[in-house]
Every structure is written in C-alpha cells, then in structure tokens.
Amino acid sequence: MFKRQFLLTALCSSMLLAGCQDSGENAETDVADADAQNGEQQQEQENQAPAAEKAEETEMPQEDDGEITEEPAFQYEVNADTYAIQPIEDSGADPQVALLTYDDAPDGHAVEIAEILAEHDAPAIFFVNGMYLESEAGKEALRTIHEMGFEIGNHTETHASLPDLSPEAQREEITATNERVEAITGERPRFFRAPFGQNTEASWEIAEEEGMALMNWTYGYDWEPEYQNAPALAEIMVDTEYLNHGANLLMHDRSWTRDASAEIVEGLRDKGYKLVDPALIASPEREETAQ
Structure with missing residues (x-):
C-alpha cells in the first residue's frame, strides 16, 4: 500500500491506462480513474470473447498478487x-x-x-x-x-x-x-x-x-x-x-x-x-x- 504511488505512476507513464495522465504527486486521482475504468471494463467483458477479456485485464492496475488496485478504506x-x-x-x-x-x-x-x-x-x-x-x-x-x-x-x-x-x-x-x-x-x-x-x-x-x-x-x-x-x-x-x-x-x-x-x-x-x-x-x- 505504501508503494502504491510508485506503481500507479509507472503504469500511467507506460500509457496502459487510457485517460490517466497525472504524475505520482496525484496518486489518489489515478486510483479514482482506475476504479472508473474498472467498472466500465467489467461491463464490456461480459459481452466480449475471452481473448478480449484478457486484453482488457492487462490494462487495469494490479498489485503483485494480480488483484485490482482499489482506493483503501480508512481502517x-x-x-x-x-x-x-x-x-x-x-x-x-x-x-x-x-x-x-x-x-x-x-x-x-x-x-x-x-x-x-x-x-x-x-x-x-x-x-x-x-x-x-x-x-x-x-x-x-x-x-x-x-x-x-x-x-x-x-x-x-x-x-x-x-x-x-x-x-x-x-x-x-x-x-x-x-x-x-x-x-x-x-x-x-x-x-x-x-x-x-x-x-x-x-x-x-x-x-x-x-x-x-x-x-x-x-x-x-x-x-x-x-x-x-x-x-x-x-x-x-x-x-x-x-x-x-x-x-x-x-x-x-x-x-x-x-x-x-x-x-x-x-x-x-x-x-x-x-x-x-x-x-x-x-x-x-x-x-x-x-x-
């Protein structure tokens, strides 16, 4: 979680997240954009072939364990x-x-x-x-x-x-x-x-x-x-x-x-x-x- 800023910055700079152009100084905005994309992509995945699903999954930010990154709730x-x-x-x-x-x-x-x-x-x-x-x-x-x-x-x-x-x-x-x-x-x-x-x-x-x-x-x-x-x-x-x-x-x-x-x-x-x-x-x- 502590390293999420670096992960999001690297992914944004690689252009894998469409429309996500902020730097590492605005990591919260990056995560909000990623969550919005996640919802849209899930809807598209329901109507597309497995190959397309796999392609879209690679565009979503992921933690090391492969799970989609989400904005953490206060604990x-x-x-x-x-x-x-x-x-x-x-x-x-x-x-x-x-x-x-x-x-x-x-x-x-x-x-x-x-x-x-x-x-x-x-x-x-x-x-x-x-x-x-x-x-x-x-x-x-x-x-x-x-x-x-x-x-x-x-x-x-x-x-x-x-x-x-x-x-x-x-x-x-x-x-x-x-x-x-x-x-x-x-x-x-x-x-x-x-x-x-x-x-x-x-x-x-x-x-x-x-x-x-x-x-x-x-x-x-x-x-x-x-x-x-x-x-x-x-x-x-x-x-x-x-x-x-x-x-x-x-x-x-x-x-x-x-x-x-x-x-x-x-x-x-x-x-x-x-x-x-x-x-x-x-x-x-x-x-x-x-x-």
Whole structure:
C-alpha cells in the first residue's frame, strides 16, 4: 500500500491506462480513474470473447498478487485522548500496529531517513516546518520525500510555542505551512502536530478548519542526551514499556535518529508490530472527500 504511488505512476507513464495522465504527486486521482475504468471494463467483458477479456485485464492496475488496485478504506483513527493509532470500529483492522513519525523536517537528514525507510518498505509521516521550505534545497528535499510516497504533516512555520502566541499568530504559523506544502507537493497536510505537543483552543479550531487531525505521540526519546546515539536510541524505542498496540513513535530529523531507523523498523517487526500506513488513518479532510 505504501508503494502504491510508485506503481500507479509507472503504469500511467507506460500509457496502459487510457485517460490517466497525472504524475505520482496525484496518486489518489489515478486510483479514482482506475476504479472508473474498472467498472466500465467489467461491463464490456461480459459481452466480449475471452481473448478480449484478457486484453482488457492487462490494462487495469494490479498489485503483485494480480488483484485490482482499489482506493483503501480508512481502517484506523487517532485516539483523541492518548494519540495512539486505533482501529476504527468494525473495520477489522489489526490492532498491533505502530506509527513512525519524524518531526522538524527537512532539517538536513530527512531525505536520508526516507531512503532508509523506503529500503525497508516502512511508511511514516514527516512533520515539516515551513522555515525549512524557504530555500530551494528545502523545497527539493520535501518534493523528494513526498514523491517517495511518504505522508507530509504540518509542524508549524517556526516551531514556536503556540501558547505564547496570539490566536492570529497561531493561525499564521499553521496555515502558512499548509500553503507552502501544497505549493510544493500539490497536497495540503492531513495531520497537525504542535511543537512540544502544546495545543491550544485556537490550534484545535484552526486544525479543524484546515481539515487536519491533531496528532501528538505516545512516546519518544531522541531529544534526551543519553539517547543521542544510534545504538541507545534503537534499543529504547523498541524495548520501552510504552510500546503497545497503536504506539505513535515520535522521532526527529537528526543524524543519530537516521542511523537508528533501520534497527527500529526491524525491531518493531520482530516484536510482531506492523507499521501502519498513514493513508489508512482517517482525517477530517479525507473523510469529507470520501463522502
């Protein structure tokens, strides 16, 4: 699911999907087009010879197992009290999942972290600060991470403490970053994380207006001096008592976190945890679109 953006982009560029011309930055539109074609092709297949059926089947996007790709329904939501990732009622989703998140991106190592995660087929959310998107290098880093299929979240413009700001200044911190991200990637963030986890009444209201789900975390360690080295960080992130179903792991764009990421991914999987794809986590904006 995490790699679907790459699959759809490759198929569109091969011209096998008639009328599907969007790039990998608009994967949701590609899937909607594919679903529409699927319905039309099924009707045609009922009236055509087996040879024609086979020809049309090759035009539909498929997963590795040969099944037709479909837009995934939301399976998870953010617990408003604990910020754990929990299955939506009656979804049948596996509760033993963990979510990887990286704050303060792209501040030097985010692309390298994304490359490591991609090698391990590990989805994640990168929460970005608008101040890192002012330079061409920052814009290109964000564009690269987004095109690799990672979810982009909003972490404000300047990483300011929101309770110290007026409601108007908080709005600027949040909406300006959304606008920057959309200008670079073509998509507005679906998730908001306040710096230091300090939400206010204003930030709650602004996030709701912007169609974003609030997301803090359940645990994290990489800002503490004793865990600012890869071996110690990898060990605590996997062996902590706070690791449980729906764990929402807070990490940052730091060199020691980059170096620990592969071991964290494998350690979580060794303990039976699946890494949840953010595309399966509900947000107000996506819920509105789905209706």
